[in-house]
């Protein structure tokens with residue numbers, strides 16, 4: 001898929017959260033509009049592809065707006081948004097990012113996330129959640145380490161299964177093995193790492209998978225597309241090619257009961273370190 005890349009200056013970069021994200025963070029921050037992983041496996045069931053405010057009817061994965069002044073916008077908004085968040089939400093917590101990936105390959109050229117992280121090192125939030133689908137986050141280990149000393153940092157790495165491929169669907173943006181390596185590297189550096197199994201895909205060997213998660217991360221979040229894709233019954237994802245491909249591997253995986261079975265396995269292997277759906281994203285884990 002060809003990708004149209006453009007640069008843009010934004011007036012603001014810190015967005016006050018609403019909806020499901022409200023319980024997770026006070027603000028979200030998108031260094032890019034669009035996501036060039038949209039043509040990869042995670043893009044097939046990506047919830048953002050249904051957001052016409054973001055896509056403006058363009059094909060998901062085919063465009064990228066680079067917000068070149070994101071760090072300046074952060075610095076401009078910092079004091080007012082921090083004060084608002086502490087007053088209204090209890091703490092200034094930023095989710096980076098909910099509708100793009102902060103560590104896209106284009107980041108090597110444009111460095112927008114890098115500049116935002118540098119701005120945060122100078123003016124830290126109370127809490128920062130880095131949410132990514134790629135091992136490329138490990139290239140920012142030093143910045144993560146500095147931020148972990150300044151704020152409550154959690155690095156969420158999505159690893160949805162032990163499989164790299166589902167029948168008929170594109171490969172992932174980052175191989176499962178490399179994402180696990182990145183998780184281990186960050187954790188070894190003292191950074192709190194959460195593996196987000198979101199959306200949960202069919203897992204070949206659940207016990208071996210969650211044992212590897214337990215060794216690589218501090219916690220795990222398990223989220224099924226049903227109850228997890230922003231529609232109550234998973235109808236958004238049902239319109240994509242994802243459920244049919246999941247069913248070809250394991251028909252049971254398309255029902256919510258599959259999530260409960262995987263949660264039970266995970267809780268046995270890593271008790272007290274398992275979160276479910278939005279509660280887990282917010283850092284609240286089952287006892």
Ligand code: SF4
Pocket residue numbers: 035036037038039042043046047048098099100101132133
């Ligand atoms: S990285 Fe995230 S935002 Fe980008 S396509 Fe994948 S799921 Fe969607």
